[in-house]
Amino acid sequence: MQPAFIVWFYRTLFLSLSILILITNLIPFEVGPSVLTYPDLLYCLATSWIFRRPNYVPGAMIVVVFLLQDILMGLPVGLGAALMLGIIEYLKSRIELIRYQSFFIEWSMVALCYFIFILAYQLILTISFSQPAPTVTLIFLFLETVLLYPIIVFLSSVVLKVKSPEFPLIEVIK
Amino acid sequence: MYSEDNNQHSTEIYKGSVKRLLFLITLIALFCIFLLWRLEGSRVENLRSSLVNLFIPAIELGLKPFHHMQDTLEILLKATQNQDTSETVLQLRTDLKQWQNYAYNLEEENAKLKKLVNFSESSSYQTISASLLADTSSPFRHSYLINSGSERGVQNGYPATDGLGLVGRITNTARKTARLILLTDASSRVPIKILPSGKKGLVVGNNTQNPKIELLGNISGINPGDRVLTTGEGGIFPPDLPVGTVSEGPDGTIELILAAENSSLKMISVIKYEPVTLNEVEVNILQSPSDLAEEN
Numbered sequence: 077m078q079p080a081f082i083v084w085f086y087r088t089l090f091l092s093l094s095i096l097i098l099i100t101n102l103i104p105f106e107v108g109p110s111v112l113t114y115p116d117l118l119y120c121l122a123t124s125w126i127f128r129r130p131n132y133v134p135g136a137m138i139v140v141v142f143l144l145q146d147i148l149m150g151l152p153v154g155l156g157a158a159l160m161l162g163i164i165e166y167l168k169s170r171i172e173l174i175r176y177q178s179f180f181i182e183w184s185m186v187a188l189c190y191f192i193f194i195l196a197y198q199l200i201l202t203i204s205f206s207q208p209a210p211t212v213t214l215i216f217l218f219l220e221t222v223l224l225y226p227i228i229v230f231l232s233s234v235v236l237k238v239k240s241p242e243f244p245l246i247e248v249i250k
Numbered sequence: 251m252y253s254e255d256n257n258q259h260s261t262e263i264y265k266g267s268v269k270r271l272l273f274l275i276t277l278i279a280l281f282c283i284f285l286l287w288r289l290e291g292s293r294v295e296n297l298r299s300s301l302v303n304l305f306i307p308a309i310e311l312g313l314k315p316f317h318h319m320q321d322t323l324e325i326l327l328k329a330t331q332n333q334d335t336s337e338t339v340l341q342l343r344t345d346l347k348q349w350q351n352y353a354y355n356l357e358e359e360n361a362k363l364k365k366l367v368n369f370s371e372s373s374s375y376q377t378i379s380a381s382l383l384a385d386t387s388s389p390f391r392h393s394y395l396i397n398s399g400s401e402r403g404v405q406n407g408y409p410a411t412d413g414l415g416l417v418g419r420i421t422n423t424a425r426k427t428a429r430l431i432l433l434t435d436a437s438s439r440v441p442i443k444i445l446p447s448g449k450k451g452l453v454v455g456n457n458t459q460n461p462k463i464e465l466l467g468n469i470s471g472i473n474p475g476d477r478v479l480t481t482g483e484g485g486i487f488p489p490d491l492p493v494g495t496v497s498e499g500p501d502g503t504i505e506l507i508l509a510a511e512n513s514s515l516k517m518i519s520v521i522k523y524e525p526v527t528l529n530e531v532e533v534n535i536l537q538s539p540s541d542l543a544e545e546n
Binding site: 096099100102114135143147150151153157205206207 | 272273276277280281282283284287288294298301302305308309312313316384385386388389390391393395429435436437456457458
């Protein structure tokens with residue numbers, strides 16, 4: 077077991093990083109719509125931490141962060157948060173299958189889930205008579221996010237030391 | 251020993267089911283919020299605006315270093331370009347002198363003509379200037395956050411320009427901020443006319459950089475580069491605001507190239523233009539020629 081203060085330290089770190097990401101998304105740097113968009117950094121951060129240390133990212137924090145994103149970015153309120161919560165809780169329940177396997181399995185899992193997220197989002201927007209996003213932009217969003225994932229994993233495990241616990245040999249023997 | 255283990259096991263199961271229940275409740279609650287947003291948009295949007303207002307100090311603080319970086323970058327860029335500008339400045343000055351004379355002549359002529367037709371200056375509107383606070387654009391929504399709100403007289407429905415052309419429309423006004431929905435957003439529809447042919451149509455946003463132009467008639471007589479202006483029909487936008495120019499889209503469609511420079515937008519002016527009320531619009535619709543034709 078880790079000491080509680082370390083867990084809480086990482087929880088606050090996750091929250092502050094998420095808010096930083098939200099604010100950087102708001103910078104009018106390359107102002108204006110274009111085919112290229114910001115990759116979904118928040119999704120990469122959340123999933124990469126979930127696979128390594130699920131106790132650093134409680135579901136409540138996922139709800140808060142993604143609801144905040146919906147609110148700040150003028151998106152349909154609650155939709156993004158609901159879908160993300162569902163996907164992340166699903167991934168949490170699959171951790172044992174993915175941990176200690178090759179990175180490629182984790183990566184394809186993350187990509188598949190993001191694909192489902194975009195598809196569900198578009199579908200719900202369409203059936204609720206809201207305006208869906210152009211497909212080309214979504215393809216770019218998907219590719220950018222999937223390509224970004226290994227970089228985020230590298231940074232969070234090497235720089236921030238968010239790593240999976242050692243292989244639990246003792247528990248296996250017991 | 252056994253019973254203790256069993257106890258622990260059952261509390262684990264208990265904890266697990268409570269967690270699952272909480273998860274389901276949250277999920278349903280979030281979907282309900284989404285449904286509420288979809289059905290009762292204005293109320294949720296008001297809530298959103300007030301929440302965004304709470305975050306403004308944080309956003310401004312967070313954006314400060316980035317704005318600073320942007321400014322220094324621009325200064326550096328300008329400094330490198332300064333070296334060979336003195337000659338071009340001189341040349342431009344002589345060019346401008348010529349244009350100035352031309353403008354004086356036109357102004358005189360314009361004044362004379364206005365007198366002739368008893369023109370009254372009713373088409374000029376008051377404006378509120380605002381600067382861009384944040385770019386809240388995503389593939390799903392094209393919008394900006396501006397730093398003027400109801401405190402300075404901004405209201406929902408006011409159009410906004412950047413001096414060169416129409417940028418969009420104000421949707422959510424809070425006390426100190428407002429959200430500006432761009433022409434490129436998929437929910438945006440602007441009645442326009444194309445000059446010199448005078449054809450009418452709609453500029454329809456589709457979440458891409460160049461909105462579509464849907465014409466009421468056929469495409470003949472329209473060339474790439476033709477000017478696009480608002481008509482003022484429907485009462486949402488004032489007439490004769492520049493919007494952009496026509497360009498050729500894929501497979502025979504036509505697109506709009508915005509006159510507003512969205513990529514280097516910093517300041518915008520919000521036009522105090524009260525949208526015509528619904529009743530007046532309804533009267534207009536009732537009296538439209540197609541309806542009359544149907545009645546006959």
